[in-house]
Amino acid sequence: MSSQAFGERLRQTVASTSPLCVGLDPSPALLSQWGLEDTPGAIARMGAILLDALDGVVGVLKPQVAFFERHGSTGIAVLEEFIGNARSRGFLVIADAKRGDIDSTMAAYGDAWLRPESPLCADALTVTAYLGFGAMEQVVAQALENEKGLFLVVASSNPEGRTLQQATTDTGESLEAMLLRDLAKRNARERQERGIAVGSLGAVVGATRSVKELALTTLQGPYLVPGVGAQGATPSDVGKLFQGCYPGSVVVNASRSILAAGPKGSALRKAAGELGDELRSALG
Amino acid sequence: MSSQAFGERLRQTVASTSPLCVGLDPSPALLSQWGLEDTPGAIARMGAILLDALDGVVGVLKPQVAFFERHGSTGIAVLEEFIGNARSRGFLVIADAKRGDIDSTMAAYGDAWLRPESPLCADALTVTAYLGFGAMEQVVAQALENEKGLFLVVASSNPEGRTLQQATTDTGESLEAMLLRDLAKRNARERQERGIAVGSLGAVVGATRSVKELALTTLQGPYLVPGVGAQGATPSDVGKLFQGCYPGSVVVNASRSILAAGPKGSALRKAAGELGDELRSALG
Numbered sequence: 001m002s003s004q005a006f007g008e009r010l011r012q013t014v015a016s017t018s019p020l021c022v023g024l025d026p027s028p029a030l031l032s033q034w035g036l037e038d039t040p041g042a043i044a045r046m047g048a049i050l051l052d053a054l055d056g057v058v059g060v061l062k063p064q065v066a067f068f069e070r071h072g073s074t075g076i077a078v079l080e081e082f083i084g085n086a087r088s089r090g091f092l093v094i095a096d097a098k099r100g101d102i103d104s105t106m107a108a109y110g111d112a113w114l115r116p117e118s119p120l121c122a123d124a125l126t127v128t129a130y131l132g133f134g135a136m137e138q139v140v141a142q143a144l145e146n147e148k149g150l151f152l153v154v155a156s157s158n159p160e161g162r163t164l165q166q167a168t169t170d171t172g173e174s175l176e177a178m179l180l181r182d183l184a185k186r187n188a189r190e191r192q193e194r195g196i197a198v199g200s201l202g203a204v205v206g207a208t209r210s211v212k213e214l215a216l217t218t219l220q221g222p223y224l225v226p227g228v229g230a231q232g233a234t235p236s237d238v239g240k241l242f243q244g245c246y247p248g249s250v251v252v253n254a255s256r257s258i259l260a261a262g263p264k265g266s267a268l269r270k271a272a273g274e275l276g277d278e279l280r281s282a283l284g
Numbered sequence: 285m286s287s288q289a290f291g292e293r294l295r296q297t298v299a300s301t302s303p304l305c306v307g308l309d310p311s312p313a314l315l316s317q318w319g320l321e322d323t324p325g326a327i328a329r330m331g332a333i334l335l336d337a338l339d340g341v342v343g344v345l346k347p348q349v350a351f352f353e354r355h356g357s358t359g360i361a362v363l364e365e366f367i368g369n370a371r372s373r374g375f376l377v378i379a380d381a382k383r384g385d386i387d388s389t390m391a392a393y394g395d396a397w398l399r400p401e402s403p404l405c406a407d408a409l410t411v412t413a414y415l416g417f418g419a420m421e422q423v424v425a426q427a428l429e430n431e432k433g434l435f436l437v438v439a440s441s442n443p444e445g446r447t448l449q450q451a452t453t454d455t456g457e458s459l460e461a462m463l464l465r466d467l468a469k470r471n472a473r474e475r476q477e478r479g480i481a482v483g484s485l486g487a488v489v490g491a492t493r494s495v496k497e498l499a500l501t502t503l504q505g506p507y508l509v510p511g512v513g514a515q516g517a518t519p520s521d522v523g524k525l526f527q528g529c530y531p532g533s534v535v536v537n538a539s540r541s542i543l544a545a546g547p548k549g550s551a552l553r554k555a556a557g558e559l560g561d562e563l564r565s566a567l568g
Contacts, residue, residue, distance in 0.1 A: 119356030134444030160418030
């Protein structure tokens, strides 16, 4: 379909809409707030309303896989349909699955989420690396070959992850700095090989983090940023944190704070438009 | 169905069979080796053959979710059926999904894999904690309430994970030691509250690790041990590594080395019986 690396497609999408990524987390609480039951059919309904409401105003969507997986294969079938519909309407879809395993197993997850023939095929996948960045080799190759993206959790927005992510290796480097460097190295190779400005390997970095902790401009790849809204960070925090990063390479996720405006389409659209505008100004 | 904590059920299962856990990793290579196509139907067939072959000789099965997820919702439906059939025949099923996210999302994964009403309900789930053990609070509570188990990846068998897992916090403790201590603390509470010998919160520790790296006897909970067979460790390595751990609390996974004996049921049964015997002697 596309013939462009993920990092490039993301930049163009952000340029034509805004840096906002809307997360779809169909939790029992949110479904009930929308007056819906907690069923696969109701989740499909929520997804359809979201696509209609956000078409043209938001470019990136991030379904949280766990909330579909709760309903087993029927929930996953709803997710397949949501991803397919969203992509055919021109949205970029990041499957938020945080998959993380050894190399051959990661390749199977790559087959699930990044292979064009797969019913779950998205534009990018979130991953974690407690089993090492070296175990990502095959899934990285799959992503680049299929012009897809990966977002590795580097520095999460929740406080419980801090001790682990800031533990240091025997060279004195924090794990989050090490993973960022691993990604940057691989992006440098892709950028050189393809002659592009921004690589396709992204990092998840919480908006609640401070710029002193990480050399964020070195990634030369996309950032997926949780922590704005429900978790307390502001667009202005994000602007300061990612100052100097390549324009259009930063996407900021908001889930609950946008979806709480539903189920009315016009209210969802307004909430997303306003936050998108704020983020566009803040990120320059 | 049961009215026993997972750790206790696991001990009884190991006592009546062996410490062997057979992993079902239906990769394209394995399916082809069995003369099967890479389709959901063929994976269902492989699972059914495995259940018939291992009934009575193996007590614990570990489907690797990634290889089902490759086929989207149809693959997940095959997994539901496999888990359901296995459990109704008396196998304990560990869903090897390595899920890991923030607290509310982990609770959704808990709903998927540990809630008795879920179509994917297993006996235990593997999880990872790059986002912090503190983010596991809800899923731990769900596991204990439903008499299920969790296996947190502490020290993996693959070499790529070593640098990360042995990074140190500001108290000088390695991450793997810290996570083992977090699990042990929670197991101590469960053991005291229920008056049981072994808690339900387990650790994944590779058979390729050395006893100097981790105080394994402190967990007082189950271990899931990869790395025997295809990855080079022997039953005798496992025996040395887990010396002094509670009898029946250690289950050793073998996937490729057993499944390569298929598709003939008698050969699968023989391979599993022999490795089970070796592990039983080695673990005492």
